[in-house]
Amino acid sequence: MKVFRHLSAGLKELVRRDKTESELREELNAYVQNAADAKIDAGATPEEALRSARLELGGMETVKHEVRAVGWEFALEVFVQDIRYGVRMLRKSPLFTAVAVMAIAIGIGANTAIFSLVDAILLRPLPYHDPQRLIVVGTQQRGISGMDLMGPADFLAWRDHQQSFEQVAVLDLAGRSFALSGMGAPERIPGVGVSANFFSIFGVAPLKGREFQPGEDRPGLPGVVVISERFWRDHLGSDPKVLNRTLSLDGKLRTIVGVMPAGFRFPSSRPVDLWAIRTLNPPTARPPYGLVAIGRLKPGINVSKAVAELNNIAAQVTAQYPSSPDLVGVMMPMKEWMVSDVSTALLVLLGAIALVLLIAVVNVANLLLARATVRQREVAVRMALGASRRRVVRQLLTESAVLSLLGGVIGLLLAYIAVRAFLAFGPGHMPRLDEVGINPVVLLFTFVVCVGSGILFGLAPALETSRPSLSDPLKDTNRSSSSASAHRTHRALLVFEVGLALILMIGSGLLVRSFVRLSDVNPGIQTDHVITAAISLPNKYAGPAQITQFWQQFLEKVEALPGVKAAGITMSLPPNLLAISNPFTVEGQGYDRNRQLQLAEEMTVSPGYFRSLGIPLMKGRFFSPSEKVEGDKDPMIVIINETMAKQYFRGKDPIGARIQTGDPDPSAPWETIVGVVGDVKYSGLDSAPSPTLYVPYNENGWVMWSREMYLVIRGSGDAPEIVPAIRTQLASMDSTLPIAQVRTMDQLLDESLVQQRFRTWLVSGFAVLALLLSAIGIYALISYSVSQRTREIGLRIALGAQRSDVLGMVLREGLQLLALGLLLGLVGALSATRILQSLLYSTSATDAMTFVATSLTLISVALLACYIPARRATKVDPMVHCDLSRFRGLV
């Protein structure tokens, strides 16, 4: 009520300004007359009475001012006045304004862009119902950290006995896509298999149709599928009657029952267009481990209690499968599971760009400081006319706030463009990218950063400009008199700026060094002239005979094509498309289930695979196409890599030795090693060398795994030119089979580094920006200081100083600042770069080379920035720049 009255009274006054002003004037006049009347009554003459009455009132304007200052609307009016004045001052020096606004705009724009990523990916809660209760669940061998996928035995036991979750569901991450046929050319559509209650855990309603219903994942029911909004749009033309249409997926008809809205994407780190029912049959063994479980915790149950429960269940499963490893449960909040891979990199980017903004702010502060000296006269006039220092500081701060808001508006525009560009061209495999955008939270962030920077870069100059000075700046014709303290502030800011720039440069130097090392990693193959593609055989290739026959014929046809030197198929591709890891036991090792599981990257390949990729044979032999491996009684054979030979057969010849794969089990069949080949990276270029096992794709026990394969072809010329002929060959054998993910090996290597490359480029860009900004800062300071000392320098030259003395004197000033800045930067970098360590590949966060090299770069650029104004100083002509006549008596 009270607030409302004050508000309305203030507004009324703002609107009827003239009326209240005239009424106040009238009232004051009446006061004077009344006072005069009283004095006349007391015996004064009319003139005397009026005079003393006026004196009593004091300054008419002062009283009016006091009255006006009572309401809140007064503060508003002053603010508007200040803004007007500020804009006028900024328009008076357009060059300064343009430079300052652009520096701020770039800083704020980049900050906003990066923050919009951080906000969408790290800060915002997941866009699901009550997301903090969503948990991702896996298992891991006891004593090992991290989370691994779950097997069906563990999941089913847990699903049936757990009490901590309202619901639990499962995703099958092993199958990543479905072959869609019967709609134009066959193609692979990214998707996952899920249990029937998958969607209800998220609490997101479908755009059209329905979710899966409970029980729809029982074995033997007709297949149903839920599609993404994008698939509905791109493949089905947003057909309004999409429900109940059927899709032929992996050769099986599935009915569309629902369309999920565009915002729903899970798992979110890669595109998902189809969710199909994944039926879990009662397991006969504990592996394979290919499932991710998700669950919604009951309210009030904490994760540690839920983990303890899962551990009990897992222990029972371990007892059921005595040869399997001792597994324990691992649970992670869903958001953490989704974003943990990128969170460090994002925070590093945010930190880096914050440093750039800080440097830009320091630069603008220095520009304002240089102007401070010039504006001292103007401010002195205002203070002489009665403005308080507070009032002047407030006005100057308003001016810098206007400056930074202007920068902020342009920055927002830049950020908008940058975010668009990032979504279009940036690394695509990031979680939650579809949630990125400029939203109110981001706008608030930008606004706060804007005002914050405005105050940061405005405060020191404002205090400096309004500093009461002993000598009267009004009289002072030599502008430099009170600038000693301004100069000190200026220099301190510059030291700070150099330090910040060095921290950023060292950070980027480390990332670059690590990236170069990573790019130089030998993947173990010859990458030239190699083309790869994914082909997968649907269920109609039901048995080993059909699968073997298909691949054999297809590979023969491909190898016969002109321009093809070698062709092969494989389950996994370098550098990072590993499909499975498998435990193994070497003959003579014994079976200790508490021993840490020894894992090998294992894959099925065709005999031509090694020649296609140019993988060298170290010992023994490759597989041969005529080898008999299909039958029950045929001997099982494997080829191992060098690392495995070194780690498990020290000094002994591995050829002819035997191993078992799968969980340690004395009754498992033995496999004989026939060859040793060179190491190949399958788990990323930055992965450590690990044991690898190759088995023939058609080997008994493995052939059913050889449905989803990569084709690897070495050509004699330009590899992509072979692709049409391959398509023709494939269509001639089966027209429903899609050929997907056609890439050259060089592309695959390139794509595997896309995130590292992106963040390295970005941070390096920031570092270059920081270097430029601080070089400009140094240049400006030294130039300014030279211009202030022109007379002194001229005098020195007139008195016989050599040009080199002058050069040295000016450079010395710059060097002192530089040295302090470097010291600050090195100390800062030592602690700041530590957070980078997890992003670096075989590079220490305190890598001496990088520290030295970046420091030298900064020093040389800074010296150049000092040298240009210093040279100008040596050109000072004493006849022009100082009035020697004043010294006539001395000379």
Place this chain on the structure above:
Amino acid sequence: MPDNNTPLLQGTLDMLILKTVALEPMHAHGIGQRIDQISQGVFQVNPGSLFPAFKRLERAGWLDSEWRATENNRRGKYYILTASGRKQLRSETRDWKTQSVAIARILQA
């Protein structure tokens, strides 16, 4: 300014103005005179404090004003105590009495 002039405690001016106009509506100069007379010259209120106080009290809804003819047949803006102003005066007076008694006790102790 005479030496026996005492600076007003922060906030007491508002109370004195309310008390003065509680007797009858008055114009600015009259209010100043009255405070001067009754305090026997201890409080001399200068216009620079008086007029902002009027605006403050009007904003708070404790005073109302209207233009009337003065006793000398000039126009003057007369301030009138409102109902809520009367309530405010009562409560301020009560507070003031409690406080001044307490302060007096402390000073005599």
